[in-house]
Amino acid sequence: MNSGRALLGVRIGSAAAAGALILAGATLNAIDRDEPGMALAAAAGLLAVAAGANFRSWRLAAPLGAGSLVLTLVIAQFNARGGDVAFQVGGLALLFVGGVCALVAYRSFAGELRRRADEVARLTAQLGQKHQAFVAATSDMNGTRPGDTAAITAGIAANVHADFACCYLTSADGRRFVPQPPGVGVxxxxxxxxxxxxxxAGPLLAAIESRTTYAARDENGLVELVSYLPDGFHLQSVLAVPMPMDDHIGGFIVLGRTGGQFSEDDQRLAATLVARAGTEFSSAQLVAQTRHESARYSLMNELVKEASGKTMKEVLELVIRRGSEVIRYDAGRAxxxxxxxxxxxxxxxAPASEAIDGPLARVRDGETMLRNLVTEDEGIYCGLQPERLGGTINEALTPIRGKVGVIGALCLGRRGTSGFSQQDISALDDLGSMSGVAVENSRILQVVTGQATRLDTALDALGEVSAALTTVTEGSKVLEQKTLEAAIRVVDGTAGMLTRTTSEGHQVAIMAVWLAADPSGTVFQNGQGVVGATMLSGRATVVGDLAWQAELASPPDLAGLEAAICTPMLEEGQLWGTLSVFDDKKRxxxxxxxRVLATLANQGVVAVRNAELYEKNERSIWELRNLQEALQAATSTLDLSQVLQQVLAGAAKASSAQIGCLALDDGGRLALKGGFGTDHATAEKLALDIGGDICRRVMESGEAVMEARAQESRAESPLNPRAVLCVPITLRGTPLGxxxxxxxQLGHAFSADHRNLVTELATQAAVAIDNARLFKDREDVIFQSLVALANTSDARDRYTAGHSQRVTQYALMIARQMKYSPSDQSAWVRLERGARLHDIGKIGVPDEILRKPGKLTGEEFEKMKSHTTVGYNILSALKMLTDELVIVRSHHERYDGKGYPDRKKDDELPLFAWIVSAADAIDAMTSDRPYRKGMSLEVAIDQVREGAGTHFHPDVAEAVLDAAQNGTLKLIPQESVNPDAPAVGAFENPTG
Structure with missing residues (x-):
């Protein structure tokens, strides 16, 4: 500020000095002048001032100064009054200096004024931009209706000068971002x-989830949102702005410019506008939700009134029946x-009792589970069955909350594709709370009326467990747990433990419930604790106060427990194990x-042993079923690769193997043909590298090898198998592989049963493999014969010679551009075969039509069109052809449905058929015909561009244009047989 004031002072001083000097100089210059000389003196003074003002340019200042001096001397010569010339010359000098000072002051003031003017212009521009941003941020979105995504998106794009814009909103279930058409420039x-x-996550979606703006410098920033970016689509700047709605991300808007980058002001304006859009969307949703909530709370009050005085079952049925007025569902169950x-x-x-696991375990922890598109195999709890085999339903599981926590689950089911969403959780929680009140009231009623006594409970529990223990399908572990829990319940204990006799005659803990420290695996010998006492005596050991009998207090660790009872579990008079119950108080x-524990223990032994036998039989049945399925699958196809994979999968499943590999002899070395449990490269390393010695030994000896390690070694690689089973695949005494x-993992060794099963499978598989090889050889011969027939058809007309080969090459060029079927190489084989055979039906078209030099008549053209159905009929009897038949029949169809023979359109044909159709058209357009000359590739590509969406599939046409532009689609050279033929339209029928 001080420097500014000093500069202002200098400017004012320079101006004042200039004025004073000019005044003084004019006064001296006018001394003793007569009237005519006064005018000349004024002119001389002006010349002096002008010379001073132009002092920086001596070429101009010197003549002016000299003119002023000469004029003064002339005036002095002719002045009648005379006068002192020295004063007059001094006045000129002062005028010169005054002119210099005036120039300095003028330039200083002018420069400052220009600087201030520039600053004012810059501030005006900034204020204009801020005003524009303010107007955009505070406007009513151009008068759009709340929730009008199209208008809001277009308005945001216009305000930030974007050439591309697309709005994404979160789906109802919160799992996806869904684009909202139409957008701008998409x-x-x-x-x-x-x-x-x-x-x-990719960078764009990761930025959105973290509530930050994503910026990119080209169109590649959109790869997370689109499946294909055309070659001609370019952006120089991309911006993705998250759209907050309350406390979550409600979506985002993607903006792009074809020229220039988004500035920081653009990003701030975009963020403000998108935040406003989110507020508008959220407000619209809130209004609808408020109306729904009002109706919902009114219904809840009615439910409370109706539930008064009803039993627990009746109230729960009422909640499920009336709850559909709050939230839509088709069935429900508590x-x-x-x-x-x-x-x-x-x-x-439903079954009387099932273990709580999977989704119900999470509901028990207080979580509301939304399960959409659930199959019957995944477990359905609401009682609603899918309408067809393999169908799905949507299910919501919400906790029923009582005074002590979650006491149950309310299960609601809905058919159709509209699943439950996060917006339904509030209504589900209310229904769960209502159900919880009903259950608690019912329990209080049971206590008040005295409907159950301790004795009744014990007898009922014993009856239920007795019935459950005779069910072998539940598994031995489940029955062991039920036995233990029932024992604790019927004698009103606190904790319990089961042991079982080992081969050495000891007892080992196999299960414990509610003990402070888990004793599983603990070995008990004679005389150790209550278990050891029971082992010695062979009868129940009863301890009412462990403090008085400390020698029986351990093992196991009974900290916090004060009483124990242990009863033997007998099988055919021999000690099978023990059943112990503990209490946290003296009793x-x-x-x-x-008596109850003894009865329960003996029933438990019978049930567990039956379950173990059942499990063993089930395991054998499962292994045999896997063997049968593998053999059936291997013999149900003649595709060699499928046969090998089915054999391998069946062997691995039947033997419970983690890794499986199948290798066949290939010129004296083993070549991997299939892997199970990992990818091909890893399977080759594990089997043929690490396990190569074993595989070669089996090939040489023709005998199976089964090995297992008993102990783990730290020095050993984790990729070295701990158990190996390798069997030969032998046909007529010769090993095939x-x-x-x-x-x-240790403890997962293969058994002799596994070896026998896999050996039998390998023996049967050898025949299937040999049959598949023979079939493949026969299939190759048949296809080569068909190719020869197709070549014969092409050769009948010199104008179409080589046509099928060229169409095949064009089809493969287009498919590569579209990245067609990257994971299924057999699809490429079918595509190539279909293109190679597409015109085989021309074998049925008369030579006079094929070789006619002029245009065809309408009748002749109809016969020519029949080659599609003739070819289809010739090949349809061959089961080896699938996609190829579609190509042969439909390669002259059009996307708009105006083709032949079936007038298929849009997506009524698979993509590979449209690829061959485009390839056939390209070769037809670029080849000479008797009635017209072949086009250049450029003209043919223009025809494809014009025919996109009418003659050609839009995606295929787009790929053709991109492939031609990047050079992957090139014209296949061919010899012109009629260079003088005229040029006609691309898609004119050859009829006269």
Whole structure:
């Protein structure tokens, strides 16, 4: 500020000095002048001032100064009054200096004024931009209706000067971002819905999820949102702005410019506009939700009134019946959780008791589960069955909350594709709370009326467990747990433990419930704790106060427990194991307690042993079924690769192998033909590198090898198998290859049964492999014969010679551009075969039509068109052809449905048929015909561009244009047989 004031002072001083000097100089210059000389003196003074003002240019200042001096001397010569010339010359000098000072002051003031003017212009421009941003940020979105995504998106694009814009909103279930058409500048793109990331996300979606703006410098920033970027689509700047709605991300808007980058002001304006859009969307949703909430709370009050005085089952049925007025569902069921980690249903349709696992375990932890598109194999709890085999339903599981926590689950089911969403959770929670009140009231009623006594409970529990223990299908572990939990419940204990006799005659703990420290695996010998006492005596050991009998207090660790009872579990008079129950308080164990536990223990032994035998039989049946399925699958196809994979999968499943490999002899060396449990390269390394010695030994000896390691070694690589089963695949005494199976964990050794099963499978598979090889050889011969027939058809007309080969090459060029079927190489084989055989039906067209030099008549053209159906009829009897038949019949169809023979259109034909159709048209347009000359590739490409969406599939046409532009689609040279033929339209029928 001080420097500014000093400069202002200098400017004012320079101006004042200039004025004073000019005044003084004019005064001296006018001394003793007569009237005529006064005018000349004024002129001389002006010349002096002008010379001073132009002092920087001496070429101009010197003549002016000299003119002023000469004029003064002339005036002095002719002045009648005379006067002092020295004063007059001094006045000129002062005028000169005054002119210099005036120039300095003028330039200083002028420069400052220009600087101030520039600053004012810059501030005006900034204010204009700020005003534009303010108007855009505070306007009413151009008067758009709330929730009008198209208008809002277009308005945002216009305000930030974007050439490309697309709005994405979160789906109802919150799992995906869904594009909202039509957008701005998206005509050549097909935006697709994208799943919201969970960890491994691209940069754009990761930025959106973190609520930050994503910026990119070209169109490649959109690869997460579109499946294909055309070669001609370019952007120089991309911006993705998250759209917050309340406390979550409600979507985002993608903006792009074809020229220039988005500035920081553009990004701030875009963020403001998108935030406003999110607020508008959220407000529209909130209004609709408020109306729904009002109706919902009104219904809840009615439910409370109707539920008064009803039983638990009646109230739950009422909630499920009236709950559909709050949230749409087609069926419902209430499940109640039991203390033994099971659940039951009140409607009688579901099993009496099932273990709580999977989704119900999460509901028990207080979480509302939304399960959409659930199959019957995944487990359906609401009682709603899919309408067809393999169908799905949508299901919501919400906790029923009581005073002590979650006591059950309310399960609601809905058919159709509209699943439950996050917006339904509030209504689901209310229904769950209502159900919880009903259950608690019912329990209080049961206590008040005294409907159950301790004795009734014990007898009922014993009856239920007795019935359950005779069911072998539940598995031995489940029955062991049920036995233990039932024992604790019927004698009102606190904890329990089961042991089993080992081969050495000891007891080992196999299960424990509610003990402070898990004793599983603990070995008990004679005399150790209550278990050891029972082992010695062979009868129940009863301890009412462990403090008085400390020698029985361990093992196991019974910290916090004060009483124990242990009863033997006998099988055919021999000690099978022991059943122990503990209590956290001193007590007297009654004779009834001992009798109930003894009965339960003996029933438990029978049930568990039956379950073990059942499991063993089930395992054998499962292994045999896998063998049968593998053999059936291997013999049901003649495709060699499928046969090999089916054999390998069946062997691995039947033997419970982690890794499986199948290798066949190939010129004296083993070549991997299939892998199970890992990818091809890893399977080759594990089987033929690490396990190569074993495989070669089996090939040389023709005998199976089965090995297993008993102990783990730290020095050993984790990729070295801990158990190996390798069997030969032998046909008529000659090894064809090997089946290599491996496990990499100790304790998972293969058994003799596994060896026998896999050996039998390999023996049967050898025949299937030999048959598949023979079939493949026969298939190759048949196809080569068909190719020869197609070549014969082409050769009948010199104008179409080589046509099928060229169409095949063009089809492969287009397919490579489209990245067709990258994971299924057999699809490429079928595409190539179909293109090679597409005109085989011309064998049925008369020579006079094929070789006619002029245009065809309408009748002749109809006969020519019949080659599509003739070719189809010739090949349809061959089961080896699938996609090829579609290509042969439909390669003259048009995308608009005006082709022949079936007038197929749009997506009524698979993509490979449209690829061959385009390839056939390209070769037809670029080849000479008797009635016209072949086009250049450039003209043919223009015809494809014009025919996109009418003659050709749009995506195929786009790929043809891109391939031609990047050079992957090139004209296949051919000899012109009629260079003088006229040029006609590309798609004119050759009829006269």
């Amino acid at each position: 005509e050549r793109l097909r935006p697709q819905a994208v799943n919201r990331p969970h960890g491994d 499940l109640l959780f039991q203390p033994d980690n099971t659940y039951g249903s009140l409607d009688g349709d 007297e164990w009654t004779a009834d307690d001992q 090997v089946l290599f199976l491996a496990n990499y």
